[in-house]
Amino acid sequence: MSANLSTEDIDNILKIFKRRKVFWELMIGTVQASPDLNSSPIVSVLLDGDKTPINAQMIAFGGDGSSGSRVYVAFVPPTGYFIVGKANGATSQVDTFTASDTWTKPIGAARVKVELIGGGGGGAGAAAAAAGQHSMGAGGGGGTYTCITYDASAVSNSAAIVIGAGGTGGVGALSGATGGTTDFDSAFQVANGGGGGAARGAEATSFGCLGGFGAFTPGTFDLQIPGQTGESPWGDATLCISGGGGNSYMGRGGQGFASGAAGASNAGRDGSGYGAGGGGAQVNAGGSQVNGGNGASGVAIITTYF
Numbered sequence: 340m341s342a343n344l345s346t347e348d349i350d351n352i353l354k355i356f357k358r359r360k361v362f363w364e365l366m367i368g369t370v371q372a373s374p375d376l377n378s379s380p381i382v383s384v385l386l387d388g389d390k391t392p393i394n395a396q397m398i399a400f401g402g403d404g405s406s407g408s409r410v411y412v413a414f415v416p417p418t419g420y421f422i423v424g425k426a427n428g429a430t431s432q433v434d435t436f437t438a439s440d441t442w443t444k445p446i447g448a449a450r451v452k453v454e455l456i457g458g459g460g461g462g463a464g465a466a467a468a469a470a471g472q473h474s475m476g477a478g479g480g481g482g483t484y485t486c487i488t489y490d491a492s493a494v495s496n497s498a499a500i501v502i503g504a505g506g507t508g509g510v511g512a513l514s515g516a517t518g519g520t521t522d523f524d525s526a527f528q529v530a531n532g533g534g535g536g537a538a539r540g541a542e543a544t545s546f547g548c549l550g551g552f553g554a555f556t557p558g559t560f561d562l563q564i565p566g567q568t569g570e571s572p573w574g575d576a577t578l579c580i581s582g583g584g585g586n587s588y589m590g591r592g593g594q595g596f597a598s599g600a601a602g603a604s605n606a607g608r609d610g611s612g613y614g615a616g617g618g619g620a621q622v623n624a625g626g627s628q629v630n631g632g633n634g635a636s637g638v639a640i641i642t643t644y645f
Contacts, residue, residue: 436639437613442498442523445643448491452642453523455530457482459634460551460569461506461515462584462593462607462617463538467628473574474541476607477582478595479506479515479616479634480533480551481566484588487528488561491643498524500639503532506551508607508617508631512540515551515617521637531556533566533585536619536631545575550582551616564588569616570595581607581621584632590615593632601625607632614638 432445444451463476482503503519518532534551550569569592570582578599584592590612596605604626607618610633617632 431645432643434641434643436500436502436641437636439501442500442641444491444494444496445645447645448643450488450644451491451494452486452488452644453528454484454486454640454642455521455523455528456484456587456589456614456637457521457530457532457554457556457566458503458505458518458637459566459584459587459590459592459610459614459616460518460533460535461508461634462569462582462619462631463514463536463548464509464511464607464631465538465581465604465620465622465629466512466541468541468622468624468626470624471543471576472541473579473623474512474539475572475574475579475581475621476509476515476538476619476631477536477548477550477571478569478584478592478607478619479518479536479610479631480553480569481585481587481590481592481616482518482521482532482614482637483530483554483556483566484562484564484614485528485530485556485558485560486562495524495527498527502639503530503637505610505634505636506532506535506617508620508633509535509538510630511628512538514538515631515634517551518554518614518616518634519637521639523639529556530554530637532637533569533587533614533616533634536569536582536584536616538631541622543576545573547571547573551585553585566614566616567592569619572619572621579603579621579623581605581619584608584610584616584618584634587612587614587635589613589638590635592616593618595619596621598623604629606630609633610635
């Protein structure tokens with residue numbers, strides 16, 4: 340259906356909608372014409388129940404054939420609909436980086452949300468243990484999560500992204516390594532990595548040691564979630580327990596182990612997801628040395644809103 344609307348009618352429709360903040364966002368409809376939007380911004384459209392507009396429809400009224408294009412329409416009784424505005428394709432775009440790379444700001448960006456997680460710390464290893472001894476390592480700490488939403492004008496058109504590597508697990512009686520820092524645009528925003536779990540050599544007496552620190556990043560953020568500290572191990576003459584890795588906002592720490600069996604040797608498990616700490620290793624009397632689990636690498640998630 341077509342209807343004749345004056346410029347005054349159109350202005351009144353827009354004023355009412357803007358004042359009440361009521362727009363129908365429709366991803367359906369068959370365009371009845373291919374107008375020049377510069378001279379004829381109001382286009383009649385009929386609903387046809389198609390919830391996935393074909394590119395030809397999008398190009399006809401929006402000049403954008405991308406999936407998810409939208410139009411704002413006003414209802415004109417009894418069956419007419421008129422476009423009173425258009426959106427630039429999809430409302431958002433999410434770019435996830437699991438390896439260092441370069442992010443390019445999309446055309447038409449209004450806001451940019453930057454979410455970063457640092458690498459998880461490595462779990463400590465465990466040395467070989469003679470009869471009557473035991474050794475075990477602490478878990479690595481989780482990397483921190485930082486989040487800020489910026490006005491697009493505050494963000495570079497091109498930004499280098501460095502993903503913090505997970506810390507390697509300790510070899511034998513060595514502590515795990517600290518996780519790397521995830522960086523957006525040369526320290527424009529960062530997220531620190533978790534600490535490596537501590538290790539001690541084989542002993543006959545009861546002892547424990549410190550888990551890797553859960554990462555915290557100094558600064559002001561919309562949201563920061565520090566990584567969880569790695570678990571401390573403990574052992575005595577009959578039982579040996581290694582420390583589990585610390586969780587991150589998007590990752591689970593590697594598992595720790597408990598065993599009283601002679602000769603038991605359990606390597607630390609790797610952290611999973613993003614930024615989780617590796618688990619510590621565990622050796623009982625007569626067991627061979629084993630390594631700690633590796634921390635999980637960090638991640639950068641860049642969401643652009645149009």
